[in-house]
Amino acid sequence: MAVDADKCTGCQACVVACQSENNIPINEPDHFLQRRAIQWIRIERYWEGEFPDVKARFVPMLCQHCENAPCESVCPVFATYHNNEGLNVQVYNRCIGTRFCANNDPWNVRFFNFWEPVWPEPLRNQLNTDVTVRSRGIMEKCPFCIQRIRRTTRDAGIEGREVEDGDVVPACVQSCPTNALVFGDLNDSSSQVAHLREDGRQYRILDHLGTEPSVHYLAKIDPYAASEGEHA
Numbered sequence: 001m002a003v004d005a006d007k008c009t010g011c012q013a014c015v016v017a018c019q020s021e022n023n024i025p026i027n028e029p030d031h032f033l034q035r036r037a038i039q040w041i042r043i044e045r046y047w048e049g050e051f052p053d054v055k056a057r058f059v060p061m062l063c064q065h066c067e068n069a070p071c072e073s074v075c076p077v078f079a080t081y082h083n084n085e086g087l088n089v090q091v092y093n094r095c096i097g098t099r100f101c102a103n104n105d106p107w108n109v110r111f112f113n114f115w116e117p118v119w120p121e122p123l124r125n126q127l128n129t130d131v132t133v134r135s136r137g138i139m140e141k142c143p144f145c146i147q148r149i150r151r152t153t154r155d156a157g158i159e160g161r162e163v164e165d166g167d168v169v170p171a172c173v174q175s176c177p178t179n180a181l182v183f184g185d186l187n188d189s190s191s192q193v194a195h196l197r198e199d200g201r202q203y204r205i206l207d208h209l210g211t212e213p214s215v216h217y218l219a220k221i222d223p224y225a226a227s228e229g230e231h232a
């Protein structure tokens with residue numbers, strides 16, 4: 001995935017879309033206060049300067065699907081592992097809730113279900129039948145909307161064709177009004193994400209840890225930067 005920080009307005013449409021698509025439990029205010037809210041994608045806000053000269057910066061943060069993921073090696077039951085498509089996947093019915101993976105996750109993008117998920121009656125009707133409802137005691141996180149990858153692959157197979165760049169659209173990507181999020185296959189050199197990876201603004205968060213994240217960020221362009229070509 002590529003995330004263009006210059007296009008992100010912090011509107012949080014991606015957050016709502018992810019919650020809805022993936023049957024993420026409702027976060028009560030208390031859950032945030034206890035730091036137990038579940039958000040597979042969140043918008044990190046950074047403020048620069050002093051009022052009234054303040055600039056807001058937004059960084060969408062989700063599972064980085066690292067090639068060398070530190071959360072995978074510590075799971076005693078292989079509930080999280082790397083699949084042959086390069087995804088860091090989570091097998092819910094294998095998870096025994098040790099939370100070792102969350103302890104070893106530098107981005108804080110893994111979430112533990114401290115409570116049994118409950119939806120008020122009308123909202124139960126909007127649960128996505130393609131996605132498991134996780135019970136109490138289970139770790140969960142962004143799987144790059146794997147249900148959509150599977151459906152697209154299956155549909156392409158029925159139509160007798162290969163999956164093309166842009167066919168797979170995760171919920172967060174679909175909902176983003178500014179196209180700040182782009183999803184695709186980094187192994188396909190002609191894909192949009194592969195091109196964005198070569199952009200001069202490209203960087204990876206916590207790259208120095210050597211985990212090889214698969215999410216590439218594009219730095220914000222500051223029109224008022226001190227020198228030409230400088231990024232915020």
Ligand code: SF4
Pocket residue numbers: 017018019021022040041062141142143144145170171172173
């Ligand atoms: S790819 Fe899917 S699961 Fe991951 S943050 Fe986006 S909407 Fe949520």
Ligand code: SF4
Pocket residue numbers: 007008009010011012013014015043058060175176177178179180181
């Ligand atoms: S929907 Fe797009 S613009 Fe809005 S917060 Fe998410 S990434 Fe940023």
